Amino acid sequence: VREAYERATPQSRALAERARSVMPGGDTRSVTYHRPYPSFVDSASGATLQTVDGETLLDVLNNYTQSVLGHAPEPVVEAVCDRFRAGNGVAAPTEPAVELAELLVDRVASIDQIRFCNSGTEATMNAIRAAMAWTGAERICKIDGGYHGTHDVVEIGVSGDGRAHEGIPRSAERRVQTVSYNDSEQLKATFEAVGDELACLVLEPILGAGGMIPATDEFLRTARDVTEDADVPLVFDEVMSFRLSPGGAQERRDVEPDLTALGKLIGGGLPVGAVAGREQLMAQFHPETGSIDHSGTFNANPATMIGGVATLEQLDGDAIAVLNRRGDELRGRLQQIGDDSNQRITITGEGSLFQIHFTDGPVRDWRSSGAGSPLSEPLFHAMRREGILVAPRGMGNLSTPMDDEDIETIATAFERALESL
Numbered sequence: 001v002r003e004a005y006e007r008a009t010p011q012s013r014a015l016a017e018r019a020r021s022v023m024p025g026g027d028t029r030s031v032t033y034h035r036p037y038p039s040f041v042d043s044a045s046g047a048t049l050q051t052v053d054g055e056t057l058l059d060v061l062n063n064y065t066q067s068v069l070g071h072a073p074e075p076v077v078e079a080v081c082d083r084f085r086a087g088n089g090v091a092a093p094t095e096p097a098v099e100l101a102e103l104l105v106d107r108v109a110s111i112d113q114i115r116f117c118n119s120g121t122e123a124t125m126n127a128i129r130a131a132m133a134w135t136g137a138e139r140i141c142k143i144d145g146g147y148h149g150t151h152d153v154v155e156i157g158v159s160g161d162g163r164a165h166e167g168i169p170r171s172a173e174r175r176v177q178t179v180s181y182n183d184s185e186q187l188k189a190t191f192e193a194v195g196d197e198l199a200c201l202v203l204e205p206i207l208g209a210g211g212m213i214p215a216t217d218e219f220l221r222t223a224r225d226v227t228e229d230a231d232v233p234l235v236f237d238e239v240m241s242f243r244l245s246p247g248g249a250q251e252r253r254d255v256e257p258d259l260t261a262l263g264k265l266i267g268g269g270l271p272v273g274a275v276a277g278r279e280q281l282m283a284q285f286h287p288e289t290g291s292i293d294h295s296g297t298f299n300a301n302p303a304t305m306i307g308g309v310a311t312l313e314q315l316d317g318d319a320i321a322v323l324n325r326r327g328d329e330l331r332g333r334l335q336q337i338g339d340d341s342n343q344r345i346t347i348t349g350e351g352s353l354f355q356i357h358f359t360d361g362p363v364r365d366w367r368s369s370g371a372g373s374p375l376s377e378p379l380f381h382a383m384r385r386e387g388i389l390v391a392p393r394g395m396g397n398l399s400t401p402m403d404d405e406d407i408e409t410i411a412t413a414f415e416r417a418l419e420s421l
């Protein structure tokens with residue numbers, strides 16, 4: 001497998017060697033790294049990527065769900081370029097941010113107000129700060145295997161072990177209480193035991209990096225109930241799940257959090273994040289009356305904001321319905337192929353999001369997901385040989401330029417890839 005990959009990617013290999021001498025690992029994102037080296041992308045348009053080695057790949061990774069309209073969608077490119085020509089980096093508020101804020105407030109029932117930042121990491125960091133400032137508490141409750149970016153407290157328990165990675169202060173562990181996803185009893189017990197010490201419960205309505213595992217309705221309702229009873233803000237991290245409905249997963253699942261962290265697609269392909277929610281909580285960011293400092297050179301950058309507006313205008317209810325229908329169809333096909341194969345396969349996901357797991361299931365949390373299976377990497381390479389880019393861990397997602405034929409292409413590639421393992 002590895003030899004075939006190296007033979008197909010000589011330009012990437014040369015670039016990776018060059019990159020390694022100036023960047024550790026030759027890249028700047030842990031998640032995009034894989035052995036022996038990731039291939040370099042030259043350009044991308046619509047549903048496909050062109051690598052520097054002259055390969056064309058169907059992009060079923062879409063920058064980890066960010067590129068929901070595919071690559072270089074014309075209305076977004078135009079809006080962003082126009083804004084650049086009009087002068088972009090200014091230390092003053094601009095109308096595009098107001099437009100994007102109004103659009104999001106209109107679309108999401110739980111959002112009264114919003115503050116923009118530059119990544120999902122900053123979004124969850126600011127949401128947690130708002131919750132801490134509100135409650136005066138310093139501990140958070142999060143999910144085993146829940147991913148919320150790379151600031152200290154949310155790095156705890158990312159690998160389902162409740163521990164800190166190197167470089168994160170051990171003291172951060174004392175600030176985090178983890179619970180298993182979809183374990184309502186454990187969540188209730190945790191809130192009974194330490195609810196009065198908690199600043200917030202933060203969770204993804206679909207566990208993303210932890211395996212693309214949907215929450216049960218019961219778990220989301222329990223999350224709402226225990227936080228309401230304890231008077232602790234409920235924070236939904238919708239950085240990935242916002243694509244599931246015009247008003248995010250919270251609309252689809254009919255549960256309203258107090259705060260929402262957003263990112264990825266709301267910036268039109270430029271770096272973005274946002275913390276949003278109920279007026280009283282968000283008022284803490286008001287410079288005259290609030291207590292939270294929130295600065296950032298690129299916060300509400302006009303090109304990002306207008307790119308977000310142009311993206312959301314394309315991503316309306318109809319577009320999302322088509323994406324979700326294709327996703328349902330694809331997950332059904334992949335599960336059928338898995339069942340007919342000699343591997344143990346469970347497909348999870350919701351709407352246009354999916355993940356392939358090497359286990360019989362049921363997959364309900366990080367621990368039952370079979371994460372770290374030795375077959376994940378060979379599957380990734382086998383899919384790539386078939387012209388399909390998914391995440392090395394087996395995650396994929398659809399973009400609006402994909403049609404029914406692309407769904408068939410992905411399914412056929414999966415069937416052939418499984419046969420080759």
Ligand code: PMP
Pocket residue numbers: 064118119120121122124147148149150204208209237238239240263264272273
């Ligand atoms: N939260 C979730 C649910 C995410 O999936 C991610 C990124 N994949 C983040 C937060 C962090 O966002 P960013 O990479 O923009 O910091």
